[in-house]
Amino acid sequence: MNQQEGAIFVAILSKNREEEKAITDAVEAFKSDYMVAHSISHLRDILMEQPCNGLLFCIASLVGIDQAGKSFVQTLEQVYPVARIRLNKQKGTFSLIASRSGRVETIADFIHVCSKFHARCLRRSERLSKTLNVLASADPDFSDPMRTFTVNVSPRGCFLYSSREWDIGETVFIQIQELPGRSTIEGMVIRYVPWGVPFHIQGIGIQFINTENRQIEELQHLLYDLPGE
Numbered sequence: 001m002n003q004q005e006g007a008i009f010v011a012i013l014s015k016n017r018e019e020e021k022a023i024t025d026a027v028e029a030f031k032s033d034y035m036v037a038h039s040i041s042h043l044r045d046i047l048m049e050q051p052c053n054g055l056l057f058c059i060a061s062l063v064g065i066d067q068a069g070k071s072f073v074q075t076l077e078q079v080y081p082v083a084r085i086r087l088n089k090q091k092g093t094f095s096l097i098a099s100r101s102g103r104v105e106t107i108a109d110f111i112h113v114c115s116k117f118h119a120r121c122l123r124r125s126e127r128l129s130k131t132l133n134v135l136a137s138a139d140p141d142f143s144d145p146m147r148t149f150t151v152n153v154s155p156r157g158c159f160l161y162s163s164r165e166w167d168i169g170e171t172v173f174i175q176i177q178e179l180p181g182r183s184t185i186e187g188m189v190i191r192y193v194p195w196g197v198p199f200h201i202q203g204i205g206i207q208f209i210n211t212e213n214r215q216i217e218e219l220q221h222l223l224y225d226l227p228g229e
Contacts, residue, residue, distance in 0.1 A: 140173050
């Protein structure tokens, strides 16, 4: 379905046609647009291209997904308003369980939550809230390493706690202790948050540069709890 200007757009994950029809009819009743994904990979493709205000996961459609799919769903719950939904066929009603969206009991409640969320696409490398131990240094030889940790991380970058001052564009070298081999990753400082900014942690946002394919694959396996080779 094509999104109308100013409309709420909801992505729906459903593998059951009967349940899908009931949910899409209910969403349309609130003049909201939608698109249905029939697999996790299809859902990922939709979110990469289509700005979305919220996600509805049919509970039965989440049964049996693999570990990578579960990790992806957990990532989406950090990014979008999400509710898991079940159709009671006998009563023709829905039950909803929301993630981080307050009290959501009906589709009307969920559409209201979505209306408060600015529609967005999924980033190619979505950052996860994951704590990893890191050695960081401005020197590639790590002559004066700083022991620190990530606040969030993706295969393309991370945010590090740091008590020292950094300049935007400065080079930083890191070693993530949980990675096999602990190889050095080069990064560039693209954000600096000084101490005292309300509700922010002092530190630096890093964009990884000159990374090897092997390092990116190792990060993906670590972040999404995928089995090793």
